[in-house]
Amino acid sequence: MSAKIIDGRACASSIREEVADHVVRLKVGQAITPGLAVVLVGEDPASEVYVRNKSRQTVEVGMNSFEHKLPAETSEGELVALIGQLNTDPAVHGILVQLPLPDHFDSDFVIGAIDPTKDVDGFHVSNVGLLWTGQKALVPCTPLGCLILLRYQLGDLSGLNAVVVGRSNIVGKPMAQLLLADNCTVTLAHSRTRDLAAVCRSAEILVVAVGRPQMIPGDWVRPGATVIDVGINRIVAPNGVGKPRLVGDVNFPSAFEIAGAITPVPGGVGPMTIACLLANTVTACCRVNGLPEPEGLTACRPERRVARG
Structure with missing residues (x-):
């Protein structure tokens, strides 16, 4: 029996509609237009495409988009100065610095x-700490998108055995915490995990979020399991003929025959990342202005207290 395909594009479209509806209410009722500032340093082609998609979708839902493209030789001091200006700009409610940065930057710095209240990527240590202590945080977009897909597919996640493969600060670690907050029993595995x-x-x-093409074969998947493949890897044909294609970290054809449900690549987690970025920007706007957050999006938020015991 083949798996059900989890349609990330359809789910992301639903989130963008909710965001757009709330943006209209903010404009009409409060005369506030949420604004997202994206900063790109250098000329990485993949980052440029991603930033264009972010800016386009930001405008499509009715928000203001502020793009700042800086040359690769920009100094760290110049970038931090720009961030300082954006921190104090009342028209900017979300700030995203596109990663990776050129090698001469300290990304953590x-x-x-x-400003943590504008950190719509959810990478600031303040938001990381709030997330891990079960408090209201701005959550990294990709793990948040994965959580929403899981809730849409499975409903209540309580008591389920969840394994996260990959321990990055961007996906693996926050994903584990989100699942724990939804009362899963969580194992955080990685390249040195035994067996x-x-x-x-x-x-x-x-x-699975390891950044290795098709690392997880189908016979590693439990029959009926729900598989979320975060990986986006560009590979070429073995003979070098034909266009490169995108694959995930899971061997989709073999896993598809065993899993109960699975995200495709592309069309699974990817669209959710930008949709959740837009949702985080609206959430940040509402919080800084002391306004109610969007009801539909609030239902997807991860601020659920972990039960004691």
Whole structure:
């Protein structure tokens, strides 16, 4: 029996509609237009495409988009000074510095310069700490998108055995905390996990974010499990003929025959990341102005207290 495909594009479209509806209410009722500032340093082609998509979708939902493109030779001091200006700009409710930065930057230092209330990427240590202590935080967009897909697919996640493969600060660690906050039993696995195949096979929920093309084969998947593939890897054909194609960290054809549900690549987690960025910007705008957050989006927020015991 083949798996159900989890349609990230459809889910992301629903989130963008909710965001757009709330933006209209903010404009009409409060004369406030949420604004997102995106900062790109250098000329990385993949980052440029991603920033264009972010800016386009920001405008499409009715928000203000502020793009700042800086040359690769920009100094760290100049970038931090720009961030300081954006921190104090009342028209800007969300700030995103596109990663990766050129090698001469200290990314942690740069992210730390962002006002935590405008940190819509959820990477500032203040938001990380709030997330891990179960308090109201701005949550990294990709893990948040994964959580929403899981809730849409499975409903209540309480008691499910979840395995996250990958321990990055951007996806793996916050994903583990979000699942824990939803009362899953969570294993955070990685490249040095002993018998990783057996650990993966124990998962009712398997989230893979390792950045290695098709690392997880189908026979590592528990029959009926829900698989969230965060990986986006560009590979070429073995003979070098034909266009490169995108694949995930999971071997989709083999996992598709075993899983109960699975995200495709592309069309799974990717669209959710930008949709959640837009949602985070509206949330940040509402919080700084002391206004109610969007009801539909609030239902997807991860600020659920972990039960004691």
